[in-house]
Amino acid sequence: MHTASGFLRKRVWGVAAAVVAATLALSFALPIQAHALEVERWTAKPNKDGDSTTVLGATATRVTWQGQSDEGESVASVTIEFPEGSTVEAENVKTTVLSGLDRLEAEAQASVQGTAVVVTLAEPAPAGALIMIECNRALLPGEGGTFGLAGSYTTADGQSLEMPATDQVITVSGTSPTEQASSWLSEQEWVKAWNSNKFLHLFFDPSLIVTSVPALLSGWLVSLGLVIVSFPLAIPLGLIWSFLRMAKHRLPRAIGATYINIVRGTPLFLQLYIAFFGLPLMGVQMDPFMMGAIVLIMNSSAYLAEIFRAGIQSINKGQSEAARSLGxxxxxxxxxxxxxxxxxxxxxxxxxxxxxxxxxxxxxAAVGVMELMMYAKTITAATGNVTPYIVAAGFYLIVTIPMTKFINSMEARMANGHRKHKKTDGGSGDSPSASFEPGSDAAVARSIRMSETFAGPAEADAAAQLKKEAQLGSNHMSH
Structure with missing residues (x-):
């Protein structure tokens, strides 16, 4: 029994010794540096103007990978897999090798295979060296996303190993087509030459124009909406103020004159401040758009009142007298x-x-309404460039230039019509064109004929009698 137990112990010790020997042999046979590379850095440089944390997709940035090899590990090449949709150019890849505190003059050749960047060192990096690969002007996917590290590396003895896992990721924000177009423009040589001139860069940067147009479009629509809502409502209000201004009684005339003089005599900017900062102190809260529209209506109605008053007073009094004579x-x-x-x-x-x-x-924009100028001001503050203001000026001109042309053409037609009306045939008093001369009896008669359309049967009879008497009087004068 004792002999059997001793034999068993010897067998166990023999098996254990064999296992230890096999482990030692395996450890000598395999490289000790397997998966010993440690990833220290996998980052992308923020590339959004005015933001120190955001990485935009489809916009040039610098992607950096940094790995520390083990003391017994010599790295010959590194392959970094970029996410689908990325763009990297081999000439923009830079490799640095540090041994301790010394920067080594390591020659490296970079190549791009699809979305993979392969960096091959002419001489394998010394064991324990720090390797840093910088991919400058890299474009990450435009749709954005979160991307971890993938790839592999090759040791000096020819072994290819997977890139060690790391919890470091690159978070990319998606970009719109206009932002992608702006990024593409900024890479063009002619744009770089254009922006080399300080004036052109500050006022007419092509890449900033592309991104400013869609951003300012919404503000432009708000500005148009304000005018489309305000101006039609200001017209009837202006008529009311003009009637009060011309009233025969002193009280309504004083009310109309006071309102018109105060509104026309104070800046619109001041009126906006009173409305937006004074009314809330009284507990009056209102949507900024509606508040702005109300102030514009009240301001414009005062100016329209004077326009209507001047137009009404320019009509010959004979028009009113002729109409009243018709009843x-x-x-x-x-x-x-x-x-x-x-x-x-x-x-x-x-x-x-x-x-x-x-x-x-x-x-x-000074009181916080997000209209065209407010958007331009915001973008300019973020970029430090005046180009958004120039784009805003273009949006204003889209409306003002056609409207100015319309005014000029209308005034030209009216002027031509007035000259035609003044033409006479040999100075004859009964020339048809004389009926168009302002203030003439013929013009009054023409107005009477036009007003007959609006008159009732009694008024029409009175008009007929008036014309008959005028004709009799004319025949009597000719005899």
């Missing part, structure tokens, strides 16, 4: 005879007021 009431005379002629005369001036209101929407 038309004062209200009928105003709305069917005076106002139609007034509107025709003041359309150019009203269009100018529309342009002024459109440009005055830029003042709303």
């Amino acid at each position: 038309m009431s004062g209200v009928q005379t105003m709305f069917f005879v005076i106002i139609p002629q007034t509107v025709r005369r003041v359309i150019p001036t009203m269009t100018s007021e529309f342009i002024l209101m459109y440009k005055d929407t830029s003042l709303l």
